[in-house]
Amino acid sequence: MRHCSVQVRGLLTRDELDRYNSLMEVGSFLESQDRYDLAYHVQKEVDLLIMPAIERLKDKGRERDRATAEYLEEKRRQQLAAELAELDNEDDD
Numbered sequence: 001m002r003h004c005s006v007q008v009r010g011l012l013t014r015d016e017l018d019r020y021n022s023l024m025e026v027g028s029f030l031e032s033q034d035r036y037d038l039a040y041h042v043q044k045e046v047d048l049l050i051m052p053a054i055e056r057l058k059d060k061g062r063e064r065d066r067a068t069a070e071y072l073e074e075k076r077r078q079q080l081a082a083e084l085a086e087l088d089n090e091d092d093d
Helices: 006-010 014-032 036-049 051-092
Strands: none
């Protein structure tokens, strides 16, 4: 059975995490019994279960990217304002 990443597991709801852990336990048991044909179906269920958490992780990444872009834009504006102020000071001299 393939585990999902720690980041994805951290974004699972309590119910999703309980179901995930149960499915992983069942899948591991099936693999230990060499029932890979059945473990495959359990893995597919796990893959479906974690999809909402993967989307939540993507949303967090997009939000972080948006915040970074806003921060960089503000820094660029501050730099331009400082350069304009410096030019104005040079013109006054």
